[in-house]
Amino acid sequence: MTPRTTRAPEEGTRGDLFDPLCPTRRLLDRIGGKWTSMAVKVLAEASPGEVRFAELQRRMAGISQKMLSVTLQTLCRDGLVSRRVESSVPPRVYYGLTELGLSLEDPLAAVRQWAEEHMAEIDRAQQLSDAMTEDT
Numbered sequence: 001m002t003p004r005t006t007r008a009p010e011e012g013t014r015g016d017l018f019d020p021l022c023p024t025r026r027l028l029d030r031i032g033g034k035w036t037s038m039a040v041k042v043l044a045e046a047s048p049g050e051v052r053f054a055e056l057q058r059r060m061a062g063i064s065q066k067m068l069s070v071t072l073q074t075l076c077r078d079g080l081v082s083r084r085v086e087s088s089v090p091p092r093v094y095y096g097l098t099e100l101g102l103s104l105e106d107p108l109a110a111v112r113q114w115a116e117e118h119m120a121e122i123d124r125a126q127q128l129s130d131a132m133t134e135d136t
Helices: 024-031 034-046 053-059 065-077 099-135
Strands: 081-086 092-097
Touching: 024 034, 034 053, 034 065, 034 092, 034 099, 053 065, 053 092, 065 081, 092 099
Parallel strands: none
Antiparallel strands: 081 092
16 A cells, blocks of 8 residues: 655645645644634734733733743744834834634634533543543
């Protein structure tokens, strides 16, 4: 059997999530994380305005400076977030959602809402599963 090779989907076409080589999988890894969801939410609330790095970090409780920097770099690289540097000492850096990034807010909001509404059920299911595992 020969190995299967797949190219990235052409622009304007959809990927195939079930193809192991499809870049859609990598994109879902990036946009499915809690820090991405939180950053998009904070930036969407400010849209069409911008938010400074320090304000993002303050509003995203628990995120380290390095993780926020990596998250924002990835979102900028994916075209979801714009970055603007204002010349000053120290430089002021502002972030805002692009149109593409803003289009991601509703789907992520739905996932956040689902998680918040069902967290208690998930906790109960995990506790039940853990209790059953302990009994075996």
